[in-house]
Amino acid sequence: xxxxxxxxxxxxxxxxxxxxxxxxxxxxxxxxxxxxxxxxxxxxxxxxxxxxxxxxxxxxxxxxxxxxxxxxxxxxxxxxxxxxxxxxxxxxxxxxxxxxxxxxxxxxxxxxxxxxxxxxxxxxxxxxxxxxxxxxxxxxxxxxxxxxxxxxxxxxxxxxxxxxxxxxxxxxxxxxxxxxxxxxxxxxxxxxxxxxxxxxxxxxxxxxxxxxxxxxxxxxxxxxxxxxxxxxxxxxxxxxxxxxxxxxxxxxxxxxxxxxxxxxxxxxxxxxxxxxxxxxxxxxxxxxxxxxxxxxxxxxxxxxxxxxxxxxxxxxxxxxxxxxxxxxxxxxxxxxxxxxxxxxxxxxxxxxxxxxxxxxxxxxxxxxxxxxxxxxxxxxxxxxxxxxxxxxxxxxxxxxxxxxxxxxx
Numbered sequence: 001x002x003x004x005x006x007x008x009x010x011x012x013x014x015x016x017x018x019x020x021x022x023x024x025x026x027x028x029x030x031x032x033x034x035x036x037x038x039x040x041x042x043x044x045x046x047x048x049x050x051x052x053x054x055x056x057x058x059x060x061x062x063x064x065x066x067x068x069x070x071x072x073x074x075x076x077x078x079x080x081x082x083x084x085x086x087x088x089x090x091x092x093x094x095x096x097x098x099x100x101x102x103x104x105x106x107x108x109x110x111x112x113x114x115x116x117x118x119x120x121x122x123x124x125x126x127x128x129x130x131x132x133x134x135x136x137x138x139x140x141x142x143x144x145x146x147x148x149x150x151x152x153x154x155x156x157x158x159x160x161x162x163x164x165x166x167x168x169x170x171x172x173x174x175x176x177x178x179x180x181x182x183x184x185x186x187x188x189x190x191x192x193x194x195x196x197x198x199x200x201x202x203x204x205x206x207x208x209x210x211x212x213x214x215x216x217x218x219x220x221x222x223x224x225x226x227x228x229x230x231x232x233x234x235x236x237x238x239x240x241x242x243x244x245x246x247x248x249x250x251x252x253x254x255x256x257x258x259x260x261x262x263x264x265x266x267x268x269x270x271x272x273x274x275x276x277x278x279x280x281x282x283x284x285x286x287x288x289x290x291x292x293x294x295x296x297x298x299x300x301x302x303x304x305x306x307x308x309x310x311x312x313x314x315x316x317x318x319x320x321x322x323x324x325x326x327x328x329x330x331x332x333x334x335x336x337x338x339x340x341x342x343x344x345x346x347x348x349x350x351x352x353x354x355x356x357x358x359x360x361x362x363x364x365x366x367x368x369x370x371x372x373x374x375x376x377x378x379x380x381x382x383x384x385x386x387x388x389x390x391x392x393x394x395x396x397x398x399x400x401x402x403x404x405x406x407x408x409x
Contacts, residue, residue, distance in 0.1 A: 032294045035066035043071035049091040049323030057104035067111035068100045083166045085125040111178040119184040120150040133158035134194040135366045156198045172232045180229045180238045188243040215251045264297040331408030338398045358395045372407040
């Protein structure tokens with residue numbers, strides 16, 4: 001309905017009211033539900049000394065990234081924090097590294113999510129605030145298994161209600177961020193077992209009663225952190241790493257009611273027993289609990305063990321390719337990613353070097369038969385041999401990536 005000034009002056013009030021109601025019935029779609037690409041590089045302690053922030057931002061912009069996750073703290077602060085026991089890295093100096101990254105991304109039209117890790121801290125914090133940390137049965141502070149200089153924090157302590165909110169409020173006061181994210185919390189894989197003074201008042205670890213208290217705490221903290229995020233602006237929000245779908249330790253049904261963004265974590269870099277249909281199952285879990293809200297999945301570009309559902313190899317010809325597959329409702333999907341580049345270990349890859357034919361051999365579950373192989377990037381079907389028990393086909397070439405969809409009967 002278009003109204004000029006004269007029409008507005010003579011229009012009945014009921015017409016104006018009806019028009020306002022009509023327009024009000026079309027709420028804006030939140031930005032996070034419209035994005036398609038998210039970038040994340042976990043910063044290291046040495047990055048403030050060597051990283052060219054403009055080049056970093058140009059790289060993400062060249063990939064048409066809608067949002068980036070930038071490290072506020074990966075156990076170390078990447079900005080000039082004033083929060084006690086928020087240790088700054090030895091290479092930070094006077095640099096506002098997070099601030100530079102945030103500004104560079106914003107200048108290129110990308111949303112910025114502040115990424116932080118509340119699960120670990122250093123020994124000086126243990127000495128000053130022993131009540132913040134997990135304890136073993138003998139009362140000792142629990143060290144991190146990968147780096148014994150770090151200690152595990154307890155989610156039932158004031159570390160989560162005083163220390164972490166202080167960092168979040170400091171970020172709000174200094175930077176134009178669009179959201180906040182915590183890595184490694186809620187705890188992934190298994191429920192925590194802690195013998196600190198706070199946890200002694202909880203039901204025994206591993207019981208249903210303990211799980212109820214665990215979920216109550218997560219829900220309460222989630223709402224607290226989300227309210228802090230919204231202090232910056234109403235469109236901001238908080239979200240966390242929720243792990244691998246049905247293996248999440250938290251009650252996903254309850255979290256789905258308050259969670260704006262479901263961050264999955266199926267990296268496959270530790271040689272776990274994730275089945276081939278794990279990613280498809282992850283998608284179903286997200287669809288079930290999120291009801292149309294944002295869901296993303298973190299995958300790794302490197303491995304620390306023998307991966308079970310992804311594989312990285314280097315051929316004698318110098319070709320570096322990553323392949324992984326999962327089972328879908330229509331059949332199977334085989335992904336081939338081309339990392340071949342003479343500078344792939346010397347900074348950002350800015351140019352792709354096409355590779356030739358890639359022969360794929362794949363065993364099939366008993367009773368499954370492939371009827372068609374379709375290349376989704378090339379938008380064409382290709383010939384194959386076999387189809388029952390096993391299948392072989394050749395992808396003619398790969399620029400950056402290709403997905404072979406195996407339609408199954």
